[in-house]
Amino acid sequence: MSSLLPLKPAAESLGDREIAPLLLSLDDPAADDVLAALSSSTARSLLTEVYDDPRPASELADVLDTTVQTVSYHLDRLVDAQLVEPVTTWVSAQGREMAVYGPTNSTVVLFAGAERPEHLSTGLRNLVTGVGLSVVASVLVQVVWTNQRPRPNVLRTPGTPDVFSPAFFAGYVDGPGAIVLGVGILLTLAVSLATVWTQRRL
Numbered sequence: 001m002s003s004l005l006p007l008k009p010a011a012e013s014l015g016d017r018e019i020a021p022l023l024l025s026l027d028d029p030a031a032d033d034v035l036a037a038l039s040s041s042t043a044r045s046l047l048t049e050v051y052d053d054p055r056p057a058s059e060l061a062d063v064l065d066t067t068v069q070t071v072s073y074h075l076d077r078l079v080d081a082q083l084v085e086p087v088t089t090w091v092s093a094q095g096r097e098m099a100v101y102g103p104t105n106s107t108v109v110l111f112a113g114a115e116r117p118e119h120l121s122t123g124l125r126n127l128v129t130g131v132g133l134s135v136v137a138s139v140l141v142q143v144v145w146t147n148q149r150p151r152p153n154v155l156r157t158p159g160t161p162d163v164f165s166p167a168f169f170a171g172y173v174d175g176p177g178a179i180v181l182g183v184g185i186l187l188t189l190a191v192s193l194a195t196v197w198t199q200r201r202l
Contacts, residue, residue: 008090020106022109027112034083042064043077057072057075057099088102126188127192130188131188137180138172139177145176146175
């Protein structure tokens with residue numbers, strides 16, 4: 001059994017978990033808990049780290065060069081403020097289960113002003129979705145264009161090109177994929193701003 005340890009299942013990505021952004025007005029009672037939890041630079045660094053890569057308290061302590069006790073204290077406060085949460089469990093080489101912490105929200109935004117959170121949330125959701133779809137569409141366009149482009153005197157192997165190869169990336173920058181991405185991002189920005197502006201006037 002010891003040969004199977006440690007067990008480290010990968011935490012789901014933010015997209016796979018389908019978590020929503022957190023938008024809080026500074027006069028919202030929940031903002032007090034968030035601001036209190038993030039009052040320490042260590043807590044802010046912890047939140048940044050779990051967004052980059054969900055990890056257990058022991059690994060976060062190594063990354064931040066501090067003690068596990070300090071990390072556990074701040075993690076408890078971040079959990080209470082609903083900024084982080086256990087997303088999976090790892091098993092150490094000694095057979096001990098360790099909670100792996102990840103973000104509770106896809107984005108955290110604190111704002112001041114009369115803008116209602118639902119307006120900002122809708123605009124931000126449209127922006128994130130639109131950019132993601134633009135990236136996917138641009139890669140697909142580039143793949144199709146790469147497969148159909150004539151390449152004389154070159155032995156061509158049918159199939160999907162390696163989208164992580166330097167050659168594909170170089171062609172992407174100069175090809176139709178970059179154009180599709182640019183147009184998609186511009187349209188997404190326009191739609192997101194129009195959505196927020198329209199909802200503000202309702």
